[in-house]
Amino acid sequence: MTTVPSPCINWCDINPDNGFCRGCYRTLPEIADWSELSNSDKLEVLEKLKARKPQASE
Incomplete structure (x- = not known):
């Protein structure tokens, strides 16, 4: 079985408003x-x- 790939795009920054x-x-x-x-x-x-x-605010 193939492993599901990570959605990471190497832009790691947690939005404090929504986590x-x-x-x-x-x-x-x-x-x-x-x-x-x-x-x-x-x-x-x-x-x-x-x-x-679409709900995440920048």
């Missing part, structure tokens, strides 16, 4: 735990990112 990374829109726990997550858990995080990205 999301301005580059990938993950939270710090999601970033820290990424390598330990199962593929299904990674896919769940990626689904959450779709909803967060």
